Amino acid sequence: MKKLLTIIVGILALCLLLVCGEYALNHRGNTGGHRVLTIYNWGDYIDPALISKFEKRTGYKVDYETFDSNESMLTKLRQGGTNYDLVIPSEYTVQRMKKEGLVARLDHQKLPNLRYIDRQFLNRSFDRGNEYSVPYFWGTLGIIYNDQKINAGAVQHWEQLWSPRLKNNVMLIDSARDVFAIALITQHQSVNTKDFTKLKRAQGHLKALTPNVKAIVADEMKMYMEQDEAAIGVTYSGDAREMMDVNHHLHYVVPSEGSNIWFDNMVIPKRAQNKAAAYAFINFMLAPANAAQNARYVGYATPNWAAKKRLSKKITSNQAFYPPQKTMRHLHTYHDLPLKTLGEYNDLFLEFKMFAK
Structure with missing residues (x-):
């Protein structure tokens, strides 16, 4: 009986190791194929259908959290309790994050859809050359x-x-x-x-x-x-x-x-655990069809010239918003x-x- 218990315990331990190993494989850094993307954004600031669409298309799981001010977001990033992969700060906050070394420099080669951003919204004073940020809404x-x-x-x-x-x-x-x-x-x-x-x-x-x-x-x-x-x-x-x-x-x-x-922007924190997923998401949101869908849902002006063409004239001809x-x-x-x-x-x-x- 004692021998049988030993065998059972051994089998259970082996199963536990396999489960833990699979979990670690799916939740460690980029080199291990990390499949979770953690986003920190303003409340009600994205069409939820786009998150589902991104998850289905890429296989990533999105962990979505919200904040109510740039200041509260900055405080949480400084504390480092949660390693966010993508954050949406306003323009003056991008400047502060750069000064404090909180954001990663972007590789534009990984963002081919950046070409859809209207030039007048690029190379702004808060981030020359868009080295650290990509316009989200304005x-x-x-x-x-x-x-x-x-x-x-x-x-x-x-x-x-x-x-x-x-x-x-x-x-x-x-x-x-x-x-x-x-x-x-x-x-x-x-x-x-x-x-x-x-x-x-x-x-x-x-x-x-x-x-x-x-x-x-x-x-x-x-x-x-x-x-x-x-x-x-x-x-x-x-x-x-x-x-x-x-x-x-x-x-x-x-x-x-x-x-x-004002501009709200997509940035990748320096401590991000899944930069590959962050790049994938930024590029996904820059796709004209997705950017247009998001603009219709949120109601803010899009900096994406190709997405703007997909919006109704009633919206784009309104000089109060454009x-x-x-x-x-x-x-x-x-x-x-x-x-x-x-x-x-x-x-x-x-x-x-x-x-x-």
Whole structure:
């Protein structure tokens, strides 16, 4: 009996070794044929059908996690608890990640579909030569307004937000960089200024806006604008599209004198365990049919010229979301500013928020 138990234990141990060996084979690094791709992206920022399509086509299993801000994503990457294979940061965060050595340099030979990205969205100041990043979506900061409460001519420019006619009718996005950008642009200053004197002057201009400020909010703006709670909101183009889909009295404007143009980008972290899968996924998402499908689902502007041709004219001819070149020339990306300067933006913005209550 004892001998039989020994044999059974031996067989079980052998089975366990085989199972563990197979698991290790399927879950170790690239050299071992790692089949899991771990993606870290913004919430609801990809068509789930594309993930399934990628898995079926390539045999990779996608482990998909989400974050709600560039800052929280950066914190997690710095801690190194999870080795993400692909991350989708915004442009100024790409700069920060490069400085901190968190991203891997890209091999463009492995990304033949990069040719489908419109040249105007390549070689931007935050990543010259796209050595570390590939454009995913882009958009703008602008004004959404309700035509039941205000006419279009009253909201074509940032300075019009200061009109006494808009008392208690303007909702601002809860973002220091975005709100200060509005004031800086109206004062013909750079949205990336590091000059504290100019920031104080911009803060003074914002304080003059406070009688018109109904609220300073984040995602709640969607609900308020959809339910006709305010005449005007300062928001992002993608969020504006969501609101407009719900309330057809809403319209979006990008002031021609200038605004922020932002880019979310695909990058491969330096600690990625499965870079082969990351390259495969980037190339898959750059394929025109897939990029077009994703743009229809997400509602943001695609940087993919071939995908854009697959979208309806109703979408691509809408200058609020695909602005004309005369407006594009006046759009600016945010730079990754020194921590001291970012602290000044945040402190001055907090003072403004307290003053606006």
